[in-house]
Every structure is written in C-alpha cells, then in structure tokens.
Amino acid sequence: MTTNDLEEAKRICPKTGRIIDPGNHLGMKRSGISRWFLPVGGFLALIWFLIRVIPKPSRATYPCQKAAAPLAAAFVVWVSGLVGSLAAGRRLRRLLIQRRYQAALGFAVLILVIGGIAVVGLHSDTQSASIVGPVGVGVGINPGRVVWCHDPDATSWDGESGYWWEDEHTDQAVVDRMFHESLLALTGGSDARDSWERLFRYANTKLEGESAPYSAGEKVVVKLNLNTQDRHTCIHNTVDLSPQVVLAFVRSLVRDGGIPEEDVTMYDASRWVADKIYDRVKAEFPGVVFVDNQGGDGREKVVPDPRTPIYYDGIGIDTPDLLPTCVSEAKYMINISIMKKHTLAGITAAAKNHFGSIFRTSDSQWSPSHLHDFVTTTTRPMGSANPLVSLMGHKELGGKTILYIVDGMYPGMQQSNENPSRFWMPPFNGDWTSSMFMSQDPVAIESVLCDFFAAERGVPANTRNYLVEAALANDPPSATRYDPERDGTPLQSLGVHETWNNQREKRYSGNDNPGTGIELIALRTGGGGK
Numbered sequence: 001m002t003t004n005d006l007e008e009a010k011r012i013c014p015k016t017g018r019i020i021d022p023g024n025h026l027g028m029k030r031s032g033i034s035r036w037f038l039p040v041g042g043f044l045a046l047i048w049f050l051i052r053v054i055p056k057p058s059r060a061t062y063p064c065q066k067a068a069a070p071l072a073a074a075f076v077v078w079v080s081g082l083v084g085s086l087a088a089g090r091r092l093r094r095l096l097i098q099r100r101y102q103a104a105l106g107f108a109v110l111i112l113v114i115g116g117i118a119v120v121g122l123h124s125d126t127q128s129a130s131i132v133g134p135v136g137v138g139v140g141i142n143p144g145r146v147v148w149c150h151d152p153d154a155t156s157w158d159g160e161s162g163y164w165w166e167d168e169h170t171d172q173a174v175v176d177r178m179f180h181e182s183l184l185a186l187t188g189g190s191d192a193r194d195s196w197e198r199l200f201r202y203a204n205t206k207l208e209g210e211s212a213p214y215s216a217g218e219k220v221v222v223k224l225n226l227n228t229q230d231r232h233t234c235i236h237n238t239v240d241l242s243p244q245v246v247l248a249f250v251r252s253l254v255r256d257g258g259i260p261e262e263d264v265t266m267y268d269a270s271r272w273v274a275d276k277i278y279d280r281v282k283a284e285f286p287g288v289v290f291v292d293n294q295g296g297d298g299r300e301k302v303v304p305d306p307r308t309p310i311y312y313d314g315i316g317i318d319t320p321d322l323l324p325t326c327v328s329e330a331k332y333m334i335n336i337s338i339m340k341k342h343t344l345a346g347i348t349a350a351a352k353n354h355f356g357s358i359f360r361t362s363d364s365q366w367s368p369s370h371l372h373d374f375v376t377t378t379t380r381p382m383g384s385a386n387p388l389v390s391l392m393g394h395k396e397l398g399g400k401t402i403l404y405i406v407d408g409m410y411p412g413m414q415q416s417n418e419n420p421s422r423f424w425m426p427p428f429n430g431d432w433t434s435s436m437f438m439s440q441d442p443v444a445i446e447s448v449l450c451d452f453f454a455a456e457r458g459v460p461a462n463t464r465n466y467l468v469e470a471a472l473a474n475d476p477p478s479a480t481r482y483d484p485e486r487d488g489t490p491l492q493s494l495g496v497h498e499t500w501n502n503q504r505e506k507r508y509s510g511n512d513n514p515g516t517g518i519e520l521i522a523l524r525t526g527g528g529g530k
Helices: 003-011 037-053 057-061 063-097 101-123 172-187 192-208 243-256 275-284 350-356 369-374 387-393 442-456 465-471
Strands: 145-150 220-224 264-267 289-292 304-312 317-324 332-342 346-348 401-412 435-439 519-523
Touching: 145 172, 145 442, 172 192, 172 243, 172 435, 172 519, 192 243, 192 401, 220 243, 220 350, 243 264, 243 275, 243 332, 243 401, 275 289, 304 387, 317 369, 332 350, 332 442, 346 350, 346 442, 350 387, 350 442, 387 465, 401 442, 435 442, 442 465
Parallel strands: 145 519, 220 264, 220 332, 264 289, 332 401
Antiparallel strands: 145 435, 304 317, 332 346, 401 435
16 A cells, blocks of 8 residues: 555545545544534633642642543643634735735744644544554454453452552452453454464464464463563552453463463563562462563573564664563563553553563663654654564564453553553443453554543544554555564564544444454453442
C-alpha cells in the first residue's frame, strides 16, 4: 500500500464507500448534539474543575478531576483559537480595504494557524485516529484475534489501605480462571493443554515450517514489564505488573503446557525482579530462572550477547544495540506487559516492553534513553519511522514471540510514579479495569488498548503512528525499509491495525468477518461484580 493509498483509506469507509470526516473516524454523521459537545461539555468541565480545585489544589489528582481536565483544556484552547481567529479576521478585512497586501497576507497565515489550533482543540485527543482500517495482515491461529477478559471480582483494593498487589486485594483464584478462559478463547483449544500445544505448533510452523509441538529442552524466555521496580525489596503502590497475573501464567505454562520449570526464564534487563513476584513464583516453581539488571538474591545478572545486534532504521542511529543472552538462547518468547499510558509514546504495552531488552553499546548500559525522542508523539507525526517497529519485528524478539499478555488489573495513566487509575467508561463505571488481554498479534492487541485509552481519557495525536508503520512494515507510510537484523530481509506486515466502531459495541472488522481485521472476543468470567 502506498502513502497515497493510505491517505485515501483515511477518507473512505471500506465497507460503505462513504467519505469520512477526518475528525470522525467512525464514519458517522455528526449530529447537532455531537457538534456542540466540546463547547457545552468543555465549559461545564472547566467550571467544575475550577470550583473543586481552587479551594483545594490537591483535588487535581482526584479521578474525576483528571477526567475533566483534558476536556476543560481543550475547551480553553478552542475558545482561544476562535476568539483569536475572529479578531484576526476583522484586522485582515481592514488591511485589504487599505490595500496593505503584505500585511494582509501575514494575517491570513495567522488565521490559518489559529484555526488549526481550534481544530486541534476539537479533535486531537479522543478523535486522534483517522485510520479506519483494517490495514496489515492478521497474525495467529485465528488471525487478528484479541481476547479481553473482564472480571470485577479479581480486584478489591479500596485505593488507600495496604497494597493493591497483595492477595487480599487481588484474588488469585479469579485471575487463574481469567487466564484459563482467555487462553481457550484465543486458540480455540478444548482445554489448556491443547491450547498450549496449538500455540507451540503454530510457532514452529512459522519458525521452521513444520507443525511440531514443544520439545523437552527448548527454552522459553518471558519478558516482564518491571519499569517501576528499583530494587529486590521494592514495595509501593505505583502501577506495576500484578504478581497474580505472573503466577497464573507460570501455573498454566508449566502444569498445563508441560514445560519443565527449569526451561523457563523470566527477565527484565533494565530493572529488578522484586520479591513480590520472585517469591510467589519460586515458592511453587523453584526451577524457574529469573534474570534482571543487578542479579543476586537468587536472580541472575543479565548479560548482553554480541551476536544479536538490533538496528533501528529510519531514525539516524547507525550503531546497533544488543539483546540479552537469555533471549538469544531461547527458542520461544512470551511478552507480559501492563495496561498503561505513556507520557512520550502515548501508550506502553508489548512493543515498549522491549525498551527493557536492549543494551546500549554506545555507553554500555541497559537503557533505551537514546530512543525516547523517536517515539515521542508530539514531535514524530504520522508517517514517521519508529524504533518500536524494529523491536516488534526483530527475529529474537517479536519474531519468536508466541503469545502476548497484557495485565489490565490495575491500569495506569502514565508509565511510572503513579498509583493505578480507575476507569469511568462502561463497563468499568468508576472501578478498576480488572482485565486481562491476550493475543498472538502484537499490532492488534495494542490497537485495542489504544482504543480503550482513547475512549477513557484520550490519547495524544500520532499515538497510532507506530501501529500503522508496523501493520504496513513491508510498505510503511514513512517509506522506511525496516531490517532490524541487517540481514537483507526486510520486515513484512507485523499484524493488523484498525479502530473499533464505537465505545459501546467495541466491534472490529474481524467480529463480522473473521480473518479480515481485528476480532475482539469479550469474556466476563465473574458472576456478580461490585
């Protein structure tokens, strides 16, 4: 697909052929109510925010104020742009009457700029995506399938007492059930053992061209997202990977999948594996190996492998990074990330999880800081090369990943230093998301997460750039030739991307025609909720 084709896809609905308003990516006709949503809703949000926060500034951290702030800010920007453009328009008319054409031209440019600001105020946040899709090629036994399992009974933290990750606040039995049901729904397996066998057979078909099951002695490496863990004894309430999700996964992999525990390695190269995860897993599976940045206390220290360079095409960095030896020695990978937004990239999930997998050779550090500028949504527009695509497609990372799991028990509105946030959109209604996401398609699962965050509080414009680039990696809008190994073989499509039809139904192309796009399978394993 060429850049022109992609631009056309932004304007025409693939099903109806209708022209789509770039600010209304669902292709629905705007009603009078929706046209006035920002002026009225934004004004009310601003008044509410000022009344509540001025007397007590600490209220700005309350969930209701965090939800109101973006809408209030957009309203202020819109009003400022509108007032400014009207004033400039009157001035332009006077200059034309006076035949001061150079000055008039300058004011015309000013009007266009301010008008653009007004449009951004209206559309840049929750309506940031104009790709209706689907674009790319779905991955998996059921291509493009994403399972979303929601069970309110999994979480019970009151937001204040104790720690959200303690067993009295996160029900291990419920999480185990959620994992089991999600695995069966993803693969179509008759039971968990059959589901794991299907995953390994699918992986071997891709890797070796033969539908072979797992063979004893083959290593499975698991990338954990431990971004907020800064020591082995780390104890805090900031957003982090749920120990219960990790344990549910290991129980299923070892007991149901039949994988010897000594063949399982769990790692984060740039962070520490805290006791809250390590102790739970080791108590039941003492043979599981843990690798982290420092080693010690039973963990192994991560070691870079000079035989596994990774290159980032299209961003001007020619020196390759290296990957961990525990990764290169494994045949299979499983990626466990967290449902979080990111202040630079928009969201962080499976792709950015591998910021914790790279050894920066320029100064011998396990650090991704040299890549931050190239994932920043405010400076990298749609159609820009993105290093996340190289991470998603490298043969030692995404190339050997058989399963993507996203922990959505207690989600976060930024990547670190913030406690979990409740969601107000249905079906959460002010509760924790209490969710788990699972897929074999890295693009599809992150596209779904992006839709959830966009519906809840909005995502920055350009957040979906890396998803479009990855979906069209064989012919991306940036025209970048992605070849992260520099072996002469460029990446092909890494998965399928599109946006859902609406927040209420949460349907994608694959829900109506499986295999054509994302297929979101929604499960609810609990009975009552809260």
